[in-house]
Amino acid sequence: MQTRREVLGHSAKVAGLMAAAGLLPAAAQAAWNEAAFKGKTMAEVVAAMGGSAPAESKDVTITGPDIAENGAVVPVGASSTLPGVKRLMLLVEKNPSALAASFDITDKVDASVSTRVKMGQSSNVYAVAMLADGKVAYAVKEIKVTLGGCGG
Template sequence: MNQHRREVLRATALFSLLAATGLVSEAQAAEWNKAAFEGKSYNDTLKALGAGSPEKSGSVSFTAPDIAENGAVVPVAVTSTLPNTEQIAILVDKNPNALAASFNIPAGTEAFVSTRVKMGQTSNVHAVVKAGGKWYVATKEIKVTLGGCGG
């Protein structure tokens, strides 16, 4: 119990320090879409994001390994050549929570993100992009040989 309390206090202190230095603003914290990150399925998460049924697009490039030897650190990269790209999200079908990452893309910047996601098992991974008020998707199956989410 005391260890958990210390971790919460440490996280609160770190967030306060970041807010005080201007690295994280209250507005940024308020923009966090809690419902989307708590979505248990691909469809629930799309609904929480407001994405409905995104259409497949060749303008969304999704780079990831075909086989991930360690599901704890699977490298993925998403590039969008769609004009006015506003948001890029990465969803993993078979994870306990489908939304692995979400990025807001500021106007005038290159629509490219690269990160590592955790996968418990072989699954479809989706790159969902919001551009010009519409949603687009690219999907790839990634085979996991060593699970990262408790596997």
């Protein structure tokens, strides 16, 4: 009967051989667009992501509370009925980095996302849809925060 220590030793050897042979996947790394995260306004973020001038649209919707009790976890969502949406983004106007989230969308899924964002203070939140033809549409909602999420 093998001991636990022996089994773990053999497993480590097998994993080492698989890694040396290139049979293990490389570590997953998130794509990082530094210019987009440094953008302070919607126009700067959209330009850094390769989009054109944004235009307000009724085909893009944003969901979220009117008043968030805790700015550290504010539930927001974005969706669009426009055809050809390739990216949905959530931007918080008064955060140090306006870009809060970016989602790449394929034609096989509905253009609808939801997440939680951190808000340092009451601010406008934008849902931005980037289309395959380069057009950019957005919707805006003001969310009031009673307790700041960025150390406030």
